[in-house]
Every structure is written in structure tokens, then in C-alpha cells.
Amino acid sequence: MSVSENDRSARLPLDYGPLVGRLAEERRVMTLLDRNPLVTLTGTGGVGKTRLAVRIANSVAASMPGGACVVELAGLPPLGTTTVQQIYAAIGRATGSFNQQSGLDVLVDYLDEHRSLLVLDNCEHVAAPVREAVTALLAGVPGLRILATSRQPLHLHEAGEQVVDLAPLSTTDAIEAFLAYASAGGARLAAGGTGAASDPQARAELQQITTLVEALDRLPLALRLASAWLATTSLAVLIHAVTADRWHTVVDLRPEAEPDGRHSALRRVDDWSWSLCTPAEQQVWQWISVFRNPAAQHELVAVCAGTGLARPAIARAVAGLRDKRILSAGIGRDRVPRLYLLETERQYGAEKLAAAGLLPAARAAHSSYYASLTTAAVADWMGPAEVEVLHGVHAQLDHIANAVDYRIADGELVGACTIVCDLTRSRSPFLCGGLSDVRDIADRVIRAFHRPPPAGEPAVGGPQEAVLLAATMATDGWVTVTQGFPDRAFELIAASHKLHEQWQLEPTPPLLFAEGGALALAYGDPAAVPLLDAARTAFDAPETGGDHQMATMMWAMAQGFIAAPDAEAAAAEYLRVAQGAQAPWNVSWAHWVRALAALGHHHLADARDQCRQALLLQDGIGDLWGLTWSLLVAAAIVTESLDPDRPDQRQAQRAAWLAAAAEERRRLIGVRIAGLRPLAQLHERVMARVGAVLDPRTLERQLDDGRRRHHQAVDYALDDRRPARQHPTGKLTRRQLEVARLMVRGLTYAQVAEALHLSERTVEGYAADLLHRLGLDKRTQLTQDVLDRAGTGDGG
Numbered sequence: 001m002s003v004s005e006n007d008r009s010a011r012l013p014l015d016y017g018p019l020v021g022r023l024a025e026e027r028r029v030m031t032l033l034d035r036n037p038l039v040t041l042t043g044t045g046g047v048g049k050t051r052l053a054v055r056i057a058n059s060v061a062a063s064m065p066g067g068a069c070v071v072e073l074a075g076l077p078p079l080g081t082t083t084v085q086q087i088y089a090a091i092g093r094a095t096g097s098f099n100q101q102s103g104l105d106v107l108v109d110y111l112d113e114h115r116s117l118l119v120l121d122n123c124e125h126v127a128a129p130v131r132e133a134v135t136a137l138l139a140g141v142p143g144l145r146i147l148a149t150s151r152q153p154l155h156l157h158e159a160g161e162q163v164v165d166l167a168p169l170s171t172t173d174a175i176e177a178f179l180a181y182a183s184a185g186g187a188r189l190a191a192g193g194t195g196a197a198s199d200p201q202a203r204a205e206l207q208q209i210t211t212l213v214e215a216l217d218r219l220p221l222a223l224r225l226a227s228a229w230l231a232t233t234s235l236a237v238l239i240h241a242v243t244a245d246r247w248h249t250v251v252d253l254r255p256e257a258e259p260d261g262r263h264s265a266l267r268r269v270d271d272w273s274w275s276l277c278t279p280a281e282q283q284v285w286q287w288i289s290v291f292r293n294p295a296a297q298h299e300l301v302a303v304c305a306g307t308g309l310a311r312p313a314i315a316r317a318v319a320g321l322r323d324k325r326i327l328s329a330g331i332g333r334d335r336v337p338r339l340y341l342l343e344t345e346r347q348y349g350a351e352k353l354a355a356a357g358l359l360p361a362a363r364a365a366h367s368s369y370y371a372s373l374t375t376a377a378v379a380d381w382m383g384p385a386e387v388e389v390l391h392g393v394h395a396q397l398d399h400i401a402n403a404v405d406y407r408i409a410d411g412e413l414v415g416a417c418t419i420v421c422d423l424t425r426s427r428s429p430f431l432c433g434g435l436s437d438v439r440d441i442a443d444r445v446i447r448a449f450h451r452p453p454p455a456g457e458p459a460v461g462g463p464q465e466a467v468l469l470a471a472t473m474a475t476d477g478w479v480t481v482t483q484g485f486p487d488r489a490f491e492l493i494a495a496s497h498k499l500h501e502q503w504q505l506e507p508t509p510p511l512l513f514a515e516g517g518a519l520a521l522a523y524g525d526p527a528a529v530p531l532l533d534a535a536r537t538a539f540d541a542p543e544t545g546g547d548h549q550m551a552t553m554m555w556a557m558a559q560g561f562i563a564a565p566d567a568e569a570a571a572a573e574y575l576r577v578a579q580g581a582q583a584p585w586n587v588s589w590a591h592w593v594r595a596l597a598a599l600g601h602h603h604l605a606d607a608r609d610q611c612r613q614a615l616l617l618q619d620g621i622g623d624l625w626g627l628t629w630s631l632l633v634a635a636a637i638v639t640e641s642l643d644p645d646r647p648d649q650r651q652a653q654r655a656a657w658l659a660a661a662a663e664e665r666r667r668l669i670g671v672r673i674a675g676l677r678p679l680a681q682l683h684e685r686v687m688a689r690v691g692a693v694l695d696p697r698t699l700e701r702q703l704d705d706g707r708r709r710h711h712q713a714v715d716y717a718l719d720d721r722r723p724a725r726q727h728p729t730g731k732l733t734r735r736q737l738e739v740a741r742l743m744v745r746g747l748t749y750a751q752v753a754e755a756l757h758l759s760e761r762t763v764e765g766y767a768a769d770l771l772h773r774l775g776l777d778k779r780t781q782l783t784q785d786v787l788d789r790a791g792t793g794d795g796g
Contacts, residue, residue, distance in 0.1 A: 012068060012069070012070060013054050013070060019055050020173050020176045020177040020180060021169045021170060021172075021174070021176070021177065022048065022055070022166075025164060026056060026059070028164060029041065029147065029164055030059065030060060032162045033056075033060070033117070033145050036160050036161075036162045037146065037159065037160050038134060038138065038145075038146045038148070038156060038159050038162065039145075039161070040147075040148040040150055040153050040154050040162070040163050040164070041147065041148065041149045041164050042149075042152060042153055042165050042325050043167065043325050044151070044168075044273075044328065044345070045151065045221075045269035045270065046221030046222055046344075047166045047219055047220065047221075048166060048220040049150075049166055050121050051220065053119045053121060054070060056119075056147060057069075057070055057147070064115050064116050064117055064145075065114035065116070066113065066114030066115055066116025067114075067117075068117040069094050069117070069118055069119065070119040070121055071091050071120050071121060072090075072094070073087070073090060073120060073121060073123055073126055074121070074122040076126050078125045078126070078275070082126045082129050083129055084129040084132045084133050085103065086129070087130055087132075087133040088103050088104055088106075088107055088133060091107055091118065091133070091137075092106065092107060092110075095107075095118075104133075104136050104137070107137060108137070108141055111144055112140070112141050114143075115144070115145070116143075116144065116145070117146070117147060118144065118146045119146075119147045119148075120134070120146060122149060122150070123149065124151035124276055125272075125275075125276055127152070130148070130154065131154050131155070134146055134148070134154065134159065135158075138159050152323045152325060165325070168217055168218035168219055169213075169219075169220065169223075171210060171214065171218065173218075174214075174216075175191075175206070175213055178212070178213055178226075179191060179209070181227035182227040185227055185230065185231055187230035189202075189205055190202040191209055205235060208235040208236065209235065212238065212239050215239065215243055216242065216246075217342040219342070221266075221269065222250050222266055225250045226250050247266060250265065250266035269344075270344065270348040273324065273345070274348070277320070277321070277326070280309055280313055280314075280316070280320075281321050281324075282352070283307050283309065283317070284300075284304050284309070284318060285326060285345075285349045285352070286353040286356065286358065287303065287304045287307055287365070288300055288303075288321075288349060289341065289346050289347075289348075289349030289350040289352075289362075290350070290353070290363055290365075290402075290406070291341070291399070292398070292402050293340065294339060294340035295338055295340070295399065296338055297315070297318055299369065299399075300339060301318060302369050303366050303369050304317075304365075305365070306362065306365035318339070322339060326341070327339045327340065327341060328342060336395070360410060363406040363409070363410060364406070366399075366403060366406060367403035367404075367406040367407050367412070367415065367419075369403075370396060370399050370403040371403060371415060371419050373392075373396055373400070374393065374419055374422035374423050374426060375422050377389055377390075377393045377422070377426040377428070378422050378425045379543070381393075381426050381427060381428075381546055381583075382546040382549055382581050382583050383581055384582045384584075386583040386584055386585050387431070387584055387585060387621045389426070390427060390432055390585065391428070391432055393423070393426045393432075394429070394432035394433070394434060397428075397437060400419060400423055400441075401437065401441050403419055404416045404420060404441050404445060405444070407419070408444060408445065413445065413448055413449055413469075414464065414468055416445045417445055417465075417468035417469060420438070420441055420445055420472050420475060421471050421472060421475050423441070424438055424475045424479060425475075425546060425547060426546075427550065427585075429479070430482070431623055431625065433624070433669070436670065438479050439476060439480055442475060442476035443476065445472055446472060446473060446476065449469050463503050463505065466499050466505065467503075467505065469499060470496040470499040470505075470511060471508060471510040473493070473495050473496040474492070474493060474496045474511045474513075474514035474515070475510060477489040477490065477491075477492035477493040477515075478513070478514040478517055478518060480492065481518040481521050481522050481675070481676075482671075483670060483671055483675075484673060484674065484676050485672060486518065486522035489518050490518060490522075493518060496514070497511070508538075509535050509538035509544070509547065509551075512531050512532070512535040512538060513532065513539075516528045516529075516531030516534075516554060517532065517554045517558075519531065519558075520532070520558035520561055521679075522675060522676065523678075524558075524562055524678035524681075526558075526562055526564075528554075529555065529558050529559055529562075532558055533555055535547075535551040535555075536548055536551040536552055539551050545581075549577060549578065549583070553590070553593065555570060555574075556570040556573065556574040556590075556593045557593050560593055560596035560597040560600055561678035562600075562678075563597075563600030563601060567596075567600055567601070568594070568598060568601060568603070570597070571590070571594040572594065574593055574594075575587070575590035575591065575593075575594055577590075584617060584621055585621060585623060585626075587617060588613075588614050588617035588618045588623060589614070591611070591614035592614040592618075592626065592633065594606075595607045595608075595610035595614060596633060598610060599636060599637055599640065602640065604641055607637050608637050611630055611633050611634050611637060611717075614630045614633075615634070615717055615718055616718070619714045624669055625669060627665065627714060628662055628666055628669060628671070629679065630717070631658050631659075631661055631665065631717055632662040632682060633682070634658050634717040635656075635659040636682050636686050638651055638654055638655040638658065639652075639655045639685065639686045642655075642689065647693045649693065649694065649698075652690045652693040652694050653694065653702045655686055655689070656686075656687075656694065656702040656703055656706065657702045657703075657716065658706065658713060658716065658717055659686045659687060659690070659703075659706070660702065660704070660706030660710075661706040661707065661709070661710035661712075661713035661716075662683075663706075663707065664706070664708075664710040665710055668710075709769065711735065711766055735756075735766060736766050736770040739752055739766040740770050742756070743767065743779060743782055744782060744784050744787065749764055749767065770782075
């Protein structure tokens with residue numbers, strides 16, 4: 001039963017609209033279809049599975065003797081009602097083989113004449129009969145190719161099924177698609193015109209469009225539906241409407257749109273997904289909506305235990321939601337696979353959760369879980385696994401912030417204070433970054449206490465609340481001063497003192513530590529030493545071992561800042577404690593404190609050795625904060641080593657170079673050295689000394705080179721020879737190679753920074769230098785072939 005070429009073409013939907021950002025997926029699917037009988041396109045609703053399948057069908061139709069045919073299955077009754085015979089009938093109607101004797105035999109006879117492609121569109125609600133039909137057809141027609149689209153795989157491994165999971169568009173592609181849809185609808189945007197890069201209006205529009213496409217989860221369906229509004233409204237109004245009520249905004253505005261069509265409105269996409277879920281999956285979907293960020297599967301299961309479902313049932317429900325592509329998958333900061341709901345699905349689940357009256361219970365389960373993680377980190381971080389524990393806390397920082405917000409929203413301010421204090425006590429932000437985030441979280445808790453209380457109730461309900469609020473203020477002050485903002489820090493510390501006085505409380509250990517540490521860092525005040533010694537004594541208990549360690553660190557550091565007679569002995573005591581705990585981060589800082597104390601007493605050989613030990617350890621564990629200050633001390637040691645009568649020009653240049661590298665790193669990690677007087681004075685002493693030795697032109701050249709090549713400063717500080725400016729074909733450093741490999745994979749600078757626990761600015765510096773070394777003008781020229789030819793790649 002042959003079919004003419006014209007008839008085969010007429011069976012396919014038209015394919016003239018824009019299809020942006022899917023070229024790689026299109027090529028992959030066509031390659032797989034050439035080698036495999038069955039390929040399934042999966043992905044969340046609205047991601048563009050049907051659109052891509054139609055494009056592929058049109059692309060391959062002419063090259064297949066039997067052509068291609070799209071079989072729409074969305075109109076069939078749901079699972080449990082549809083039979084395999086109805087699947088055969090639907091295929092028969094679409095291919096033109098339908099007759100009074102339709103069925104498997106008729107289809108096999110018809111399809112066996114020529115090699116052809118069947119696109120089975122929207123299989124998810126009739127998966128069981130589709131599996132049966134596909135298995136039978138592939139067994140009966142060896143040359144047949146089937147491309148299925150479904151929210152979940154067909155799970156036909158024995159039939160050679162290959163699954164291609166379609167993710168939302170990248171931000172760049174989503175913007176391009178939105179502009180294409182808007183232009184097709186008659187909207188004229190400056191961002192879509194020529195010369196947009198130099199047009200201020202176009203740049204402003206581009207920022208708005210970026211916000212909009214992110215709010216729409218970069219889903220092609222949502223982008224197309226939302227773009228239609230631009231004929232009658234502005235981008236600003238549209239962004240507000242989508243943010244405020246996406247369900248009534250992202251709808252099909254075409255007059256001919258079917259009001260009950262599955263894709264006529266964004267809500268109906270999720271209604272359809274909801275209908276495909278089991279009761280357990282629906283319940284877990286609701287509870288997972290309290291996760292605003294990707295989480296590991298065991299975290300989802302732990303929080304959803306509050307549903308009352310058994311953990312195996314929750315795990316199966318999570319797997320089912322992932323299988324249906326309601327849950328998306330990605331890689332977290334700690335490179336652990338994580339699952340998440342796109343914002344559209346998250347809001348849908350949250351609405352269902354609130355309607356069921358379960359929102360407070362789900363939020364409480366979430367906040368309790370992450371509060372327990374910070375509490376455990378406080379108890380566990382001092383030890384051999386210190387670095388892993390601190391990075392583990394950092395990987396959960398977004399969830400911890402959400403947990404604090406949930407406790408604030410539910411009036412659990414004591415619990416919110418506890419999380420903030422434990423987060424800081426874990427010391428994770430100092431190793432891994434995030435000090436500004438911690439300050440912001442603490443500020444939110446403090447503001448919540450200052451809101452007008454209900455009539456007749458005090459702002460602080462008792463001594464326990466007072467102690468915890470005072471500790472949060474002191475913690476906030478401590479973090480603030482480490483970033484170089486002493487005025488705000490001492491405002492917070494004064495407020496903590498005031499609260500102690502109001503409740504007639506003696507200064508608590510957190511306040512003693514924060515005030516002593518702030519006095520030491522901000523001013524190098526000798527009064528810091530007794531305060532920190534008192535904090536050490538107060539923290540001398542098993543459950544506060546980490547706090548005792550930090551108080552000992554600051555006590556020794558405070559003496560080093562003022563070159564106290566016992567500074568070297570105090571530093572040695574801190575090193576003994578840190579080494580006894582086998583805690584690598586603390587040991588690295590203990591060496592730094594010993595270097596500082598030896599420098600203050602002009603024991604330069606010991607200072608140099610201790611600084612070297614600190615640099616080696618800090619570089620090994622990726623402590624960007626510590627390396628910044630170790631580079632400054634290294635520069636100071638070189639400066640103090642200069643012969644006053646016959647200073648070595650090369651060593652003066654080295655000190656200037658290192659000081660500039662440290663300065664650039666301070667800028668990148670966001671530290672204001674002017675607010676840290678002892679360290680600022682150390683920097684000023686270096687600059688004054690090298691300025692007296694070097695001529696202005698030479699000095700400026702060293703400073704400029706140190707700032708630009710700061711990522712090579714550790715090598716220079718450890719070796720008297722400056723790292724050479726390498727030829728473009730020269731080897732990349734280990735860190736540059738890590739950055740290059742991730743860039744080749746298409747990660748943005750922000751994503752590379754997250755993966756490697758670096759700041760985005762640092763990654764940009766690495767990228768600029770490695771592109772220069774490889775002789776490239778822009779990052780788009782960086783490919784795996786380029787790395788391989790340069791002898792720097794691994795072929796992976």
C-alpha cells in the first residue's frame with residue numbers, strides 16, 4: 001500500500017516558525033534515529049518536544065522511502081481506558097492505512113513496504129498501550145523508526161530505546177526565541193534590531209527580557225504565549241503580570257485557541273502533569289514546593305517524611321516525578337546531582353500545598369532539617385574532615401537562608417537566631433565565601449525582632465530570646481567587621497550590650513568573642529586580648545570546641561597585631577591546639593598567625609617558613625580568604641628583609657608585585673582593608689618601603705602586573721622566581737585548565753565560579769589569561785580541539 005511523495009508530505013504539520021537553540025538536540029536525535037529503532041524525546045510540559053519532533057520529521061521525510069508521519073495521541077482517553085487497538089487505530093488514521101480490518105497486521109503490512117519514521121506525540125498518558133504497540137511494530141517492521149515524545153521515557157530498553165531529555169532553553173537562546181516570537185506577532189523591540197549593542201534603550205530592554213524569560217523558566221511554550229501580550233502592553237507591565245499571576249497571564253490570546261486545550265494556558269500544562277501523577281507523587285510534589293533551590297534526593301525524602309508516607313514510598317514518588325520530568329535534574333555547588341522544580345511547577349505545587357492547609361507543616365519540616373545540618377556542622381567541623389564539612393554547609397547555603405525565612409514567616413524567631421549563629425559558628429563562610437549572604441540573613445532576623453509585636457506582648461519575650469537575639473547581633477557584628485565595616489559592626493555590638501543590660505545579663509561568650517575580635521581586626525586595640533581570653537575560658541567545653549578554637553585564633557592574632565611580648569608563644573599554643581585537632585583549615589591559619597607574630601618580632605626566617613606553610617595549606621584547600629592575607633604577609637616579609645643601606649631592587653619589585661596581587665584579591669572577595677587598621681598599616685608599610693626603593697615607573701609596572709596576574713601569586717610567593725609570561729602554546733596552570741574544561745562544556749563564568757567555588761571575577765581573570773596564553777581573542781574560539789593541540793587537554 002504505497003503512498004505518493006506528495007501525500008506523505010501532506011501528512012506532516014507545517015514547520016515554518018522559529019526553532020531557536022535546538023540544533024544540537026536535533027542533530028543528536030537524527031543521529032540516534034539513524035542507528036536505533038526508537039528514540040524518546042522527554043522533558044517537562046511546554047519545553048518544546050512536539051515542536052522539535054515536527055522539525056525532525058520534516059527534515060528526514062524526504063530521505064526515507066516511506067516518509068514520516070506524526071501521530072497525535074493527546075486526544076486519547078487516559079491510562080487505564082485506552083487500549084492497544086486504539087493506538088493502532090490512531091496510527092492507521094495518521095498514516096492512511098486505516099480500514100475496516102485495522103490492527104497490528106494491517107499496520108505491519110503497510111509500514112513494511114518502505115523504511116519510514118513514525119512520530120508518536122504525547123505518549124505519557126497512554127504509556128502502557130504505547131509500549132505494547134511500539135514493541136510489536138518494531139518486531140514486525142525491521143526498517144521502522146519511531147520518535148516518541150513524552151513527559152517520561154517509555155522504558156523499552158529491550159527495544160533499544162534511546163532517551164533524549166530536552167531541557168529549557170539557555171538564557172541566550174530563550175531571549176532570541178522570545179524576540180523571534182514577539183517579532184512574528186508584530187511587536188517591534190529595540191533589543192531585536194541591528195546595532196542593539198550600542199543602543200541604551202535596547203540594552204535596557206534586554207535586561208527586562210532577561211528577567212522575563214527567567215521568570216518563565218525559559219520554556220518555549222511560555223515564551224510564545226507571553227510574547228503575544230507585547231502587541232498591547234509594555235515589557236515592564238508584562239514582567240509584573242507574570243510575576244504576580246502567571247496563570248492568568250501566560251495564556252493563548254489567539255481567537256481560534258481552544259479554551260480547554262492542554263497548551264492553551266500555562267496552568268493547563270501543569271494540570272495535565274498533575275493528572276498523570278499517583279496520589280503519593282501529588283503529595284510529594286506539594287511538599288517539594290517548599291524547596292526554592294535544587295536539593296539532593298535524600299534531602300527531599302527527609303523533608304517529605306512529614307507527609308506521613310514511608311521513606312521508600314517517598315523515594316519512589318520522587319523517582320516518579322523525575323521520570324515524568326516534573327522534577328528536573330542538575331549538578332550542585334558540591335558537584336552532587338540535585339533535583340528541582342522549575343518555578344512554574346514549584347508555584348503550582350505550592351498553591352496545592354496551601355489549599356490543603358499543609359504549608360506551615362511543610363515549611364517547618366524544611367527548616368528543621370536544615371537547622372539540624374548547621375547544628376551538626378558546629379559539632380563536627382573541628383577535625384580531619386573540616387574542609388569537607390565546611391564545603392558541605394556552603395553547598396546548602398541557599399536552603400539554610402530559606403529555612404531562616406520560613407522560621408521568620410512562622411514567628412519562630414528563636415529558631416531563626418539559632419540557625420544564623422550556628423551557620424557562622426561553622427566558619428563555612430570564611431573558607432567558602434558567602435559572608436555577605438550571612439550578614440543579609442542575620443539582618444533579616446534582627447529586623448523581624450524589631451517589628452511591632454502584637455498588642456500587649458513585648459518585642460523580646462524572655463531571657464532566652466534576649467540571649468539569642470544578642471548573640472545574633474554579635475555574630476552579625478563579627479561578620480561585618482571581617483569585611484572591613486567597623487562602624488556598622490560596633491553598632492550591632494553596642495545593641496547586643498544594650499540587650500544584655502535590659503535583661504540584667506552578664507556578657508555572654510558570643511558577645512565577648514565578637515567584641516574582642518572586632519577590636520583586634522578593626523583597630524589592633526590591646527583591649528581585645530583580655531576579652532578574647534575570657535571568651536576562650538567561657539568556650540572551654542566539649543560542645544563549644546570549635547568556638548574555643550576560634551577564640552584562641554583571634555586571641556593569638558590580636559597579640560600578633562600589637563607585637564605583644566607573648567605573641568609568638570600564643571601563636572605556638574594555637575598551632576598546637578589546631579594540630580591536635582588535625583583540622584587543616586585551622587592549621588593553615590595557625591601558621592599564618594605564627595608568621596604574623598614572628599614578623600612583628602623581626603624573626604624573619606621563622607616568619608618566612610610559617611608563611612610558606614600557610615600558603616601551601618591554603619592553596620591546597622582552596623582558601624581564597626586565607627591566601628589573600630598570606631600574600632600580604634609574604635610581601636611584608638620580603639619588605640622587612642630588604643637591606644636598609646643597599647636594598648635589592650629585584651626583591652623590592654617582588655614585594656610590590658605580591659602586595660598588588662593581595663590587593664586585587666581583596667577587591668575580588670569584597671574586603672575593605674581601610675576598615676581593618678592593623679592589616680591596612682601592614683600594606684601601607686610595604687608600599688612606603690618599596691616606594692622608597694623603586695622609581696615610580698618601575699613601581700607602577702610591578703603593581704599593574706601583580707593585579708593582572710594575581711592568580712599566579714601563590715607560585716611567586718613560594719618561589720623567588722616570578723612566573724614567566726608564557727607563549728600562547730604554553731602549558732596552562734592546573735586551575736586554568738579546570739576553568740578551560742568547564743568553558744569548553746559551555747558553562748557561563750557564573751556557573752564555572754559555582755562549580756569551582758571561586759568568585760565570578762576570579763574566573764574572568766583566569767579566562768582572560770588562558771585565552772591570551774592560547775592566542776585566542778574570544779571565548780567562543782576555545783574548543784576541546786584547541787586544548788588538545790596546545791597539549792593542555794585530556795581529550796575528555
